[in-house]
Amino acid sequence: MMQDHLVVSDDSNHPANMVCSLSRQFYEKEWCVGTGGSIAIRDEETGFCYLAPSGVQKELLKPQDLFVLDGNSKEQDVYLRKPAGLKLSDCTPIFQMLFQNFNAGAIIHTHSPNAVLTSLLYDDVFEISHIEQIKALPSERVNAETGKPVNLLFEDTLKIPIIDNQNFEYELTDGLQEMCQKWPHGCAVLVRRHGIFVWGPSITKAKIYNESIDYLLGLAIKMHQLGIPTVKKN
Numbered sequence: 648m649m650q651d652h653l654v655v656s657d658d659s660n661h662p663a664n665m666v667c668s669l670s671r672q673f674y675e676k677e678w679c680v681g682t683g684g685s686i687a688i689r690d691e692e693t694g695f696c697y698l699a700p701s702g703v704q705k706e707l708l709k710p711q712d713l714f715v716l717d718g719n720s721k722e723q724d725v726y727l728r729k730p731a732g733l734k735l736s737d738c739t740p741i742f743q744m745l746f747q748n749f750n751a752g753a754i755i756h757t758h759s760p761n762a763v764l765t766s767l768l769y770d771d772v773f774e775i776s777h778i779e780q781i782k783a784l785p786s787e788r789v790n791a792e793t794g795k796p797v798n799l800l801f802e803d804t805l806k807i808p809i810i811d812n813q814n815f816e817y818e819l820t821d822g823l824q825e826m827c828q829k830w831p832h833g834c835a836v837l838v839r840r841h842g843i844f845v846w847g848p849s850i851t852k853a854k855i856y857n858e859s860i861d862y863l864l865g866l867a868i869k870m871h872q873l874g875i876p877t878v879k880k881n
């Protein structure tokens with residue numbers, strides 16, 4: 648049973664359509680080339696998680712290629728839809744961990760050149776301060792009335808932990824989980840010589856975080872080339 652009704656929709660904001668349209672955009676930005684990278688979205692209403700398969704070029708991805716995981720199930724690996732002839736992405740255990748343990752609504756994984764280069768310029772943590780764009784990213788502070796996280800301010804420092812790469816993507820799951828526990832308000836982890844994982848409560852937020860971080864990583868590389876420190880003292 649292919650359960651196509653779970654992925655076929657005229658609504659451009661349907662998670663299955665969003666996974667495909669963003670994959671094309673990210674391919675064009677060279678964040679997801681040659682089948683690298685992946686996007687997963689959890690539908691806020693149904694709790695179903697839409698996952699891109701392994702081995703399909705991102706610019707050619709169709710809604711019918713997507714796996715649908717039941718995000719409401721207490722058990723792992725309850726699939727409502729498995730496309731014939733396709734394999735799950737190697738990132739799937741990482742996505743499941745972020746959906747289940749850290750309440751992610753969407754996860755973006757790219758092999759962005761800016762992420763790979765930055766991971767070679769910093770040891771354990773990437774840091775940048777006093778750049779307007781960091782205001783697009785969440786801080787450790789919460790709004791006293793709503794309890795929701797508030798974003799960084801211009802003079803704050805954005806910090807993103809860096810973990811070392813492994814031979815297989817699923818082997819990154821434990822390292823990523825450890826960083827999420829250590830940085831509970833974080834929204835990203837860099838993987839050295841590999842790329843970045845970015846997540847948020849919704850795909851809209853995750854996309855804003857991912858674009859803003861990539862812009863900041865690109866600036867940091869140029870600042871490094873010009874001998875300008877990325878964290879401004881005073």
Ligand SMILES: [Zn+2]
Nearest residue numbers: 683684816842
């Ligand atoms: Zn990857």
